Amino acid sequence: MGFEKFGRKGFTSQTRVSAFVDYLEKGELCATRCPACGRVYFPPRADCAGCLGSGLEWAKIEGNGSLVSYTRVNYGPAGFESDAPYTLALVDFNGVKVFGQLNADVPETAVRVGMLLQPAVVTLPGGQVTYEFLPA
Amino acid sequence: MSKDVAIIGAGQSAFVRGYAGSIRELVFEAFREAVRDAGLTPGDIAASVVCSAPEYDKQRSPAGLLAEYLGLNPQPCFTVESLCSSGTTGLRVAYGLIKSGLHDIVVVIGFQKMSEITSAEAQERMGRGADIMWESPFGSTMPAYYAMHARAHFARYGTTEEDLALIRVKAGKYGKLNEKAVYRKEVSLEQVLNADTVAGPLKRFDCCANADGAGCLILAGADRAREMSPHPVWILGLGSASDSMTLSGRRSLDGLNCARVAAEQAYAMAGVGPQDIDVAEVHDCFTIAELMAYENLGFAAPGEGAGLIREGQTYLGGKIPVNVDGGLLSKGHPIGATGCSQVRTIVMQLRGQGGPVQVPGAAIGLVHNIGGVGIYGNVIILGR
Numbered sequence: 001m002g003f004e005k006f007g008r009k010g011f012t013s014q015t016r017v018s019a020f021v022d023y024l025e026k027g028e029l030c031a032t033r034c035p036a037c038g039r040v041y042f043p044p045r046a047d048c049a050g051c052l053g054s055g056l057e058w059a060k061i062e063g064n065g066s067l068v069s070y071t072r073v074n075y076g077p078a079g080f081e082s083d084a085p086y087t088l089a090l091v092d093f094n095g096v097k098v099f100g101q102l103n104a105d106v107p108e109t110a111v112r113v114g115m116l117l118q119p120a121v122v123t124l125p126g127g128q129v130t131y132e133f134l135p136a
Numbered sequence: 137m138s139k140d141v142a143i144i145g146a147g148q149s150a151f152v153r154g155y156a157g158s159i160r161e162l163v164f165e166a167f168r169e170a171v172r173d174a175g176l177t178p179g180d181i182a183a184s185v186v187c188s189a190p191e192y193d194k195q196r197s198p199a200g201l202l203a204e205y206l207g208l209n210p211q212p213c214f215t216v217e218s219l220c221s222s223g224t225t226g227l228r229v230a231y232g233l234i235k236s237g238l239h240d241i242v243v244v245i246g247f248q249k250m251s252e253i254t255s256a257e258a259q260e261r262m263g264r265g266a267d268i269m270w271e272s273p274f275g276s277t278m279p280a281y282y283a284m285h286a287r288a289h290f291a292r293y294g295t296t297e298e299d300l301a302l303i304r305v306k307a308g309k310y311g312k313l314n315e316k317a318v319y320r321k322e323v324s325l326e327q328v329l330n331a332d333t334v335a336g337p338l339k340r341f342d343c344c345a346n347a348d349g350a351g352c353l354i355l356a357g358a359d360r361a362r363e364m365s366p367h368p369v370w371i372l373g374l375g376s377a378s379d380s381m382t383l384s385g386r387r388s389l390d391g392l393n394c395a396r397v398a399a400e401q402a403y404a405m406a407g408v409g410p411q412d413i414d415v416a417e418v419h420d421c422f423t424i425a426e427l428m429a430y431e432n433l434g435f436a437a438p439g440e441g442a443g444l445i446r447e448g449q450t451y452l453g454g455k456i457p458v459n460v461d462g463g464l465l466s467k468g469h470p471i472g473a474t475g476c477s478q479v480r481t482i483v484m485q486l487r488g489q490g491g492p493v494q495v496p497g498a499a500i501g502l503v504h505n506i507g508g509v510g511i512y513g514n515v516i517i518l519g520r
Contacts, residue, residue, distance in 0.1 A: 007273020015269060042384050043270035069291070069389050071283035072336045073275060078260035080275035088280050088335075090383050097384040099271050108336075113291035130273070 007130050009079040016046035023058060024129045029119040031096055032056040042096045061098065064116040064136040065091035072108055091117050091133055103134045110135075137407045141234045142361035142368035143518070144241075145174025145354035146480040151318045151468040154251040155348035159198060160205040163247045163350045166476070167206050170243070170352035175364060178207035181354070182239035186215045187226035187246040188472030191261045194252050202245060219265050220421065221507030222246060223351060223475020224514035228374055230355045240357050246476035247350035258346060265508045267382045279343055279422065281383070281509035283335040286424040288389035290337070293439035297337050300423035301328035302445045304341045304465055307420065309451075311466020313492050316477075318347045318468035342423040347468025351476025353483075367487045372500070373406030373517035375399055379510050386510075390439075394513030395432035395504060402502075402515040403434075410434035413456060413517075414498040415485045417478035419506040420463040429504050430458070433515070452493060460485075460493040475505040479516065486520050 004013040005021050023030045033040045034048035034056050042061070047054050068090040076084040087102040098119070102111065116136035123129050147169025149155075155162050171178065184206070186199040195201055203213040218225040223246035230242040250258055262278050289295045308322040323341055331340035361368040375398035380386055387393055403409055410433060418433070420426035430441035435456050444450050450458040461467060461481040464474060482501035484490050490498070503516040 003269070006269075008275060009273055011264065011268040011272055043267065043382055069284040069288040071280050071287060071338075072333070073277060073280045073283075074333050074335065075259075075277070075279075076275045077263040077277050078257070083275060086275060088274060088276060088284065090284060090389065097386075099274065099276075099383050101274050113287060 005127065005129055008083060008124060008128060010128070017044045019058065020044050021129060024121050024131060027121050029061045029098070029121065029131050030058045031061055033059040040096055042098055061093050061096060061119060063093065064118050065093035065098065067111070067113055067115045067117055068092050068097060069113060070102065070111055087111065089133055101132050103132050106135060137372050137519070139370040140358050141231050141355055142358065142365065142370045143353055143479065143483050144356045144361050144365040144368055145170040145176065146483045147173055147352040148316055148477050148480050149350045150316045151347040151349035151470055153318060153347065155249055159193065159195060159247060159249050160201060162249055162348060163202055163245055164205065166247070166350035166352040167243070167245060170354050174354045176241070176354065180241055181208055181211060181243045182241050183211050183233055184208050184213040184243045184245060185226040185230050186213060187217070187222035187244065187475065188215060188248055189217055189219055189222060190215065192248055192250055192252055192258070192471065218512040219507035220419070220469065220471050221475055221505040221512045221514050222472045224479065224503060224505040224516055225376070225512070227353060227355070227475065227479060227516065228376055228514065231371055231374060234355055234357045240360050242355050244353040244355065244476060245350070246472040246474070248470035248472045249348045250346040250470060251348050255346070270382055277335065278509065279338050280335040282422040282424050283338045284383065285389045285428065286337050289424065289428065292390050295427065295442045297329060298325070299442040299445060300337070300342055300427065301325050303420065303423040303426050304328045306445065306451060307459060307463045307465035310460050310493055311462025314462045314467060317462045317466045318345055319466045338422055338424070344421050344464040344469045347470045349468065349470035349473040349477070351473040351480055353476050353479055369483045369486045369518050369520065371516065372408070372519045373402035375401030375405070375515040377401070377513050381508070381511050391428050391432050392506060392510035392513060394510050395429060395506060395515065398513040398515040399433045399504070402517050406517040408500060408517060412500055413502045414500050415460065415482065415495040416456060416458045416502040416504065417461070417481050418458055418504040420459055420465050421469055421506070423465070425506065426458065426463065433502065433504055452495060457495050460490070460495065475503070475514070478503045478505055482518050486518060
């Protein structure tokens with residue numbers, strides 16, 4: 001339990017990486033790292049596909065990332081209709097790529113592939129918690 | 137190049153907006169056409185592989201229902217699923233069943249009645265074809281994912297919205313001639329460029345339409361194919377690959393790696409290269425998907441796909457005619473039926489039955505069928 005708090009609309013409540021939400025509530029966006037082989041994972045995972053180990057550790061994503069690509073969505077799916085338009089983005093933090101939304105106040109004309117962004121934690125009405133990207 | 141398994145029959149229902157019948161009746165239309173095309177009776181069929189994305193169906197486990205309705209009991213039947221590439225995944229499974237010697241004649245049935253549920257429900261289900269833990273909670277949609285690929289391609293290679301629009305104009309020209317297409321109208325470059333934005337830079341005409349439809353293919357081993365068919369179309373090469381469901385796991389967004397890998401496998405198995413392909417069907421669920429296919433299949437070098445459409449090289453008479461049946465953009469995209477419809481088009485071309493869109497003398501054809509946003513990729517090379 002706990003993971004249903006993640007995102008504008010959650011689809012899953014049970015996962016062994018639900019502590020992701022606890023870190024978000026502390027203001028930290030985290031990946032997981034395998035202590036045995038050093039692989040870093042985003043999205044976070046509980047198990048390592050490389051060495052088949054478990055017990056992965058949380059690793060905060062820090063610094064600025066570079067915008068890999070984006071799109072401004074004018075028609076949202078069920079549950080997101082009233083949020084549109086919003087901008088989806090993939091951001092590369094030194095090899096760790098994170099999917100999310102761009103802050104809604106960033107004008108579309110200011111968005112460029114390659115621009116530098118940083119993550120920020122957002123608490124939504126109703127207590128849902130998520131993250132977004134802001135210009136660095 | 138080995139000729140072990142052939143397609144001896146192909147059929148397709150009309151692709152329509154809202155089919156006024158049940159899934160069993162929809163499938164029957166494609167099945168009857170394929171069985172008659174092959175000159176068989178249902179009793180000749182040793183096994184059936186049903187291809188559909190079951191989240192669209194109200195009927196649970198449709199394979200059982202269809203086997204009964206099509207007169208295929210007591211032969212084995214089951215469903216395979218790989219989202220929008222389910223049809224060609226079914227073909228791959230059928231190939232294996234025949235090549236292994238388990239069965240001699242296998243039918244592949246692809247269908248989807250997307251109007252079984254509302255459009256909003258369909259969008260929501262499509263969105264759940266992405267990682268529901270890490271991406272769906274941000275409001276991701278299929279147009280949005282392909283739009284992100286388009287932006288990445290634009291940024292890296294200078295491709296433009298007009299390049300994508302040219303692909304839609306081509307689809308309209310050929311869709312008008314396809315009596316089984318849901319959208320049988322030409323569209324002008326201006327119409328495509330001035331349409332509503334769905335997910336920038338993709339606009340309304342850059343996106344294919346949902347549709348109801350069914351497709352059916354009948355496969356046979358070499359001995360049966362030669363004995364039963366005046367014009368067997370041989371499966372010369374099969375490639376199949378996967379990539380991460382999350383965009384985070386992708387190497388880049390300016391192409392689909394699953395398509396590149398599947399194409400390499402299919403070319404190697406068939407012993408041919410991109411320059412040998414006379415006609416191709418590619419998975420143009422969005423205009424950018426066709427452009428990436430040009431590059432991922434080796435019809436153009438990476439970054440040079442736009443040049444092919446600017447020069448008209450993917451039209452009839454060009455270097456490599458692509459989607460001369462109008463593609464998904466004109467035909468519509470009934471998920472499970474799509475791959476079977478693509479294969480049927482190439483089968484007709486290789487038999488010289490392409491009608492007004494026949495590529496003269498076509499001897500080798502290719503099908504590229506993608507599931508999700510590049511999660512599953514199938515490439516098939518067919519020859520006379």
